[in-house]
Amino acid sequence: MELISQIIAVSLMNIRNIPTRLGPSLVVVVGIGGVVAVLVGLMAMAQGFKATMQGAGHDDRVIILRAGANSEINGSISFEQANIIRNKPGIKKTAGEPLIAGESYVSVNISKRANQSAANVPFRGVSEESFVVRPEIEVIEGRNIEFGKFELIVGTSAADQFSGLEIGSTLSLRNAEWLVVGYFDSGGSIYDSEIWTDVLMLNTVFGRGSTYSSMAAQLSSSEDLEQLRISLEQDPRLTNKIQRESDFYGAQSEATNQLITGVGISVSSIMAIGAIFAVLNTMYSAVSERSIEIATLRALGFGRLPIICSVIVESLLLAIAGGSIAALLTYLFFNGFTASTIGTNTQVSFEFMVTPTIILTGVSLASALGIVGGVFPAVRAARLPISEALRGS
């Protein structure tokens, strides 16, 4: 009990002293804040990208591609094969009609608003079933496309990022004029970065003939994947592979996520080392400035442990303050910040997401750095020879 009250007494004394040593204390706050800000920012970027890529992924939806293709842009399924696939077991039916949509996918060059340079924008040809398979798609402005016409609807993120996609404007692609008739929203998933049109119009203009790039289907239940997979594999007329939509988009985001995470972890760990040096410096000088004070306490009968704890508590508090301020600032500035980058082949827009888990990770890192940076100076404080320190040498 005595020990605890000693620890509290000395710690409070140190904390009350922080204002007199504002400069060096700020070094700890800013140093650790910098590390946490970088970590939180990069994690928020990776998290946002992942959420967008996987937001499209539902466990009970599948994507069917040609075997060997790992993105829709490389796929090709002939209309004959598509008709065979339509009647396979495991696909959900409403009113006797299977919920499966043949789609074509190309990338088109459109200028980015930000720098007016051409970017690869995903251009998806859809069937009427596409909207049933993906019920989250909602036309939020203008109207949906009429099939059989050169009309487009544009995802909300694509409309933000690329120029010339206002409702009513026309887009000239491959000797055809396409009219933008509406905007659609899919609740923040990757489809928001796309432009949609009638698959048959896209096929005609882009010389796709009678093939789809991919098919999207709704399973009767998420367990029916194996049944459908086996049935596709055993059919000699087909050379297709099937993937859950969630797995498909997970794989697509892997390389970019690895890039961001790789950079994030390397940079934050090196920064963390630098920050520890800064904390050590500050705490060592705090201890040496206070050596008379500490020796007096020891002479009055305070034990070594309360002295050690008080130094660690001080550095921990400064570190947590730095970490929390940085996490908060990162949240205020970056949460919801829209970025766009090139995904596997085409542009993907996404929002930074500063989640509670990320903030917790940042503050935990700050605490760890605070403790590590406080321990050595604390031990030194406890070992100060009392008589020498009191003489002020």
Next chain:
Amino acid sequence: MKFFGLVFASLRRKPIRTGLTAASLMVAFLLFGLLEPVVQAFSGGAAVSSENRMWVSPRHSISDMLPVRYHQQIQRLDGVDVAAHQTWFGGVYIDAVSSSAFTRWAVTPREFMQVNPQLELPLEQLDAFINTRTGAIVSRNIAERFDMKVGDKIPILADIWHNEDGSQWEFDLVGIYDVIEGDSVGANRLLVNYDFFDEYRIVGKGVISNVVFTVADLAQSASIAASVDDMYSNSEMETLTVSEQDYLLNQIKQLGNIGLMVRAIMAAVFFTILLLTANTMSQALRDRVGELAVLKTLGFQDVSVLLIVLAEALLLTLITAGAGIGLAAYLLRFGEYVVPQISHWSLSINSVLLGLAVAFVLALLVGLPPALKAMRLNIADALQR
């Protein structure tokens, strides 16, 4: 020079503080050295290309292909020196991460090596590449990274170009090329023989991704580009002809504000650590005002005192900056394993000089205020403290 003993003595005065300050400075410059290639990669500084190479691409979509006859037609245009063509092969080598370390292209060996003189391939290997149907060549850094040797079989699993036997392709490595300094286009590539590729692929025979040509007269490149695009306007497959530099720059722009973000983060990282260090260093100098007064009492000139204080700051920053950047240069060899997408992992001389310049400026910023104070110091006042 005779004052070096003094400078060292003051650095040794508080060894822990000096050591920790040096360590955090070193970390700052280590980060600078490690991140500089990343910044370069995002700003397009890494890919230095030749000014007289032009790329012809499909105008509307990267998923479109040009008919191979465009190659001969462009070759015949006035002002075109040599034209070659290249086709994006894609495919998977080992796994997705390894595959992202380099790109794979089908090319016509002779013309391609002519328009890309920065790729140095021994003559007998070039002959082998021309004469081996299943031949392939690779840049040296990739050969070293994946332990490929001439004579090896290179398996690639197709994702776009399937062949008569399915999706498995196998090439014979017949050459390893070096990329000369100053023009890094073509680094991190595996090149395979177009004729074999075209014969063996099952769909899309006779189509290519780009025509790449050199112009005899640089001043004419814009008008030649326009005449290529005019030739194909309103045709089935319209073209867009730009200089190689613009093409590569545009690819980097596609990375979008992520590049900007990374650069902002780099700047934040560096300046945070520098500010911290600056604070500690100037604190250390302020602590010594009394000693400086003693020096002056002993008859040191004002300027000497100024220089001694500055020398201390310079010594500390330059040594630690050198050590940090040196360590970064060493660690960069392993960069491609952490971030395989960036393959040009090395520090340019300019980056090193930039780092040292930053160290110099830092030393002045940190050292000059206390040094000036020391110079103007009134001995009596200082000794009284």
